[in-house]
Amino acid sequence: MRFEVVWRRVIGPAGLTVLLAGCGGGEVRDETPAATGGARNVILLIGDGMGVSTVTAARILAGQLAGGSGEENLLSFERFPHVALAKTYNTDMQVPDSAGTMSAMVTGRKTRAGVLSVAPETPRGDCRMAQPMTTILEAAEQAGMATGLVTTTRITHATPAALYAHAADRNWEDDAALPAAARDAGCADIARQWVEFPAGDGPDVVFGGGRAQFQSKIVADPEYPEYNGRRLDGRDLIHEWQKRRPGSRYVWNRANFEQLDLTAPGPILGLFEPSHLHYEHDRGGDRAGEPSLSEMTRAAIAHLTADPDGFFLMVEGGRIDHAHHDGNAYRALTETIEFSRAVEVALAMTSRDDTLIVVTADHSHVLAIAGYPARGNPILGKVVGIDGRGARQAAPAPAADGKPYTTLAYANGPGYTAGGERPDLSAIDTADPDYRPLGGVPLAAETHGGEDVAVYAIGPGAEAVHGVLEQNRIFDVLVDAAPRLRGDHGTE
Numbered sequence: 001m002r003f004e005v006v007w008r009r010v011i012g013p014a015g016l017t018v019l020l021a022g023c024g025g026g027e028v029r030d031e032t033p034a035a036t037g038g039a040r041n042v043i044l045l046i047g048d049g050m051g052v053s054t055v056t057a058a059r060i061l062a063g064q065l066a067g068g069s070g071e072e073n074l075l076s077f078e079r080f081p082h083v084a085l086a087k088t089y090n091t092d093m094q095v096p097d098s099a100g101t102m103s104a105m106v107t108g109r110k111t112r113a114g115v116l117s118v119a120p121e122t123p124r125g126d127c128r129m130a131q132p133m134t135t136i137l138e139a140a141e142q143a144g145m146a147t148g149l150v151t152t153t154r155i156t157h158a159t160p161a162a163l164y165a166h167a168a169d170r171n172w173e174d175d176a177a178l179p180a181a182a183r184d185a186g187c188a189d190i191a192r193q194w195v196e197f198p199a200g201d202g203p204d205v206v207f208g209g210g211r212a213q214f215q216s217k218i219v220a221d222p223e224y225p226e227y228n229g230r231r232l233d234g235r236d237l238i239h240e241w242q243k244r245r246p247g248s249r250y251v252w253n254r255a256n257f258e259q260l261d262l263t264a265p266g267p268i269l270g271l272f273e274p275s276h277l278h279y280e281h282d283r284g285g286d287r288a289g290e291p292s293l294s295e296m297t298r299a300a301i302a303h304l305t306a307d308p309d310g311f312f313l314m315v316e317g318g319r320i321d322h323a324h325h326d327g328n329a330y331r332a333l334t335e336t337i338e339f340s341r342a343v344e345v346a347l348a349m350t351s352r353d354d355t356l357i358v359v360t361a362d363h364s365h366v367l368a369i370a371g372y373p374a375r376g377n378p379i380l381g382k383v384v385g386i387d388g389r390g391a392r393q394a395a396p397a398p399a400a401d402g403k404p405y406t407t408l409a410y411a412n413g414p415g416y417t418a419g420g421e422r423p424d425l426s427a428i429d430t431a432d433p434d435y436r437p438l439g440g441v442p443l444a445a446e447t448h449g450g451e452d453v454a455v456y457a458i459g460p461g462a463e464a465v466h467g468v469l470e471q472n473r474i475f476d477v478l479v480d481a482a483p484r485l486r487g488d489h490g491t492e
Helices: 052-065 098-107 136-142 180-184 190-195 237-244 254-258 280-285 293-304 319-325 329-349 473-481
Strands: 007-011 017-021 041-047 082-087 146-154 205-209 249-251 268-271 311-317 355-360 367-369 408-410 453-458 468-470
Touching: 041 098, 041 136, 041 329, 041 473, 052 329, 052 367, 052 453, 098 136, 098 473, 136 146, 136 311, 136 473, 146 293, 146 319, 190 237, 205 293, 237 249, 237 268, 280 329, 293 311, 293 329, 311 329, 319 329, 329 355, 355 473, 468 473
Parallel strands: 041 311, 041 355, 082 468, 146 205, 146 311, 205 268, 249 268
Antiparallel strands: 007 017, 082 453, 355 453, 367 408
């Protein structure tokens, strides 16, 4: 289905004429939800670490890769008619982490950093004091909806894990990660909680990485036989899941994935790497092959749409965050562009009349877009400005040290130069995928940012997304839009 923009003129506040952009296989109209009785399906797409500066820079890069100047471009979700800002702080942190922020979005209550879907009173690392909070995935399962989870990270990583696990520490992804005190207290690791998920009949489709968390340390990985699983308890949780779910299918490489009959009933689990999936830029070199985020999203929706009771799906572009932590702007932006493609797939495969789609980030990163580059200057390049007559300058603008500098930089991270003296970038290709822009403060890993993130919504209930929201309000938007999630099962 072709993705196109349709503009329509409306009268805004105080008689101001404005233009609204539509998208996704025809017109997208602001007034869709009211007559439908709510959403049959709910899709939450999370760009992990996708702050406003990341969206802007990715928008420009995508436009420039398509042959334009870049600034006028829009990513797929930027055409949504409803937009808000969300405040991302944790209950104990001004600048948050993914565990606390995702927990807020999927439970409706903010919590502390480092814990997964447990109340903020839970001390980190003490499962005996954990107070679980019901997640939207659990609510959807209890309501009889089909459910799915797609991510480019390990499925036991913080963002996806917040949907199904209740853990006093996000790092307890497998039993090898449990400290002795937690093991003695009987704490269940996150992978085990996924297999033993008690709500409904469990997720219908899960795609991501993290095979090692489910396999014994004495079992070699099928793709990388030089590496083994991580589990100390000797359990094969993939096999256990298959026994628990009759008719289930497990895939671990691209060939398996492409052979799936998505119309056939039964749950599907795809674990395509022992850890995280490859960055989109590097995915072509994967040993056994793995699908892209947009391909996994297409497959998940194709499988879930067969359920007459509707579905809930979470899709995470998780490696945007990882590239930023590494100070690698190129990979962060290309991951964001692929995330935008996944949103486009979700739009093309669903109806605006019965599907609420919400796109947001869990938190931001400290990426800055700065200097005074001329219009259309390569977003990954050095700053080239304009002269006093408005003409583009012939050479990059020098900083106070006489050396050129890039438009993109990080406030901190591994891009810091030892000794404080910047390198001369004159002969350096700053658009190289491995180039790290300058980091202002020396840190082994770049950090999250504390500013608000954008929320974009379309479909039934999307009108609730406006203004400045507490991040946990996103849960209310999702639940209030869908009658089955509200417990009103008799309206369909």
